[in-house]
Amino acid sequence: MYDNIQDLRKAALSCERCGLARTRTNVVFGVGLETADVMFIGEGPGKNEDLQGEPFVGRAGELLDKMLIAAGFSRDKNIYIANMVKCRPPENRDPHPEEIDACIGFLKNQVKLIKPRYIVCLGRVAAQNIISKDIKITKTHGEFVEKNGVFMMATFHPAALLRNPNNKPDAFDDLLKLRDRLEEESRK
Numbered sequence: 001m002y003d004n005i006q007d008l009r010k011a012a013l014s015c016e017r018c019g020l021a022r023t024r025t026n027v028v029f030g031v032g033l034e035t036a037d038v039m040f041i042g043e044g045p046g047k048n049e050d051l052q053g054e055p056f057v058g059r060a061g062e063l064l065d066k067m068l069i070a071a072g073f074s075r076d077k078n079i080y081i082a083n084m085v086k087c088r089p090p091e092n093r094d095p096h097p098e099e100i101d102a103c104i105g106f107l108k109n110q111v112k113l114i115k116p117r118y119i120v121c122l123g124r125v126a127a128q129n130i131i132s133k134d135i136k137i138t139k140t141h142g143e144f145v146e147k148n149g150v151f152m153m154a155t156f157h158p159a160a161l162l163r164n165p166n167n168k169p170d171a172f173d174d175l176l177k178l179r180d181r182l183e184e185e186s187r188k
């Protein structure tokens with residue numbers, strides 16, 4: 001466990017704990033406010049993220065940013081964004097369980113240091129590994145579950161929204177629900 005994010009980042013950048021280290025261009029550690037109340041967790045870097053070293057910078061990332069900004073969130077201002085695995089799985093396949101196991105320590109350490117009050121899982125891979133292994137996004141998206149004092153919610157992965165735009169209004173409602181909760185809390 002590292003007690004500051006710079007040391008943790010440094011350790012992640014030189015990690016060789018799984019095979020993804022051999023094919024990556026960059027480790028995609030995470031981005032955003034390091035004291036954020038809300039942390040978004042995706043699956044793993046894609047091609048653009050691998051090239052630029054930042055999460056969600058491709059087409060799915062553009063959509064995510066648009067939705068976030070419309071709901072009052074932004075990676076420059078009030079949220080942190082990370083992934084289940086920090087190196088790109090080749091051909092955009094799902095990360096293998098052993099790759100997630102090898103990487104999860106970094107994510108847990110990020111959560112310990114950032115101390116978000118809310119975690120939003122973007123898509124099935126994050127939701128199944130963080131909230132519950134048989135969670136169905138289509139059924140339980142937007143529902144808050146408390147775990148160790150942190151409220152967790154799953155919503156649609158932005159890449160899934162690009163494939164199936166019909167779910168965009170539901171995904172946006174999930175973000176509004178989160179925004180309303182935060183606003184309500186800040187009035188107390």
Ligand code: URA
Pocket residue numbers: 042043044045046049054055056057060061083159
């Ligand atoms: N998809 C993800 O899950 N994470 C990224 O950073 C980019 C695309």
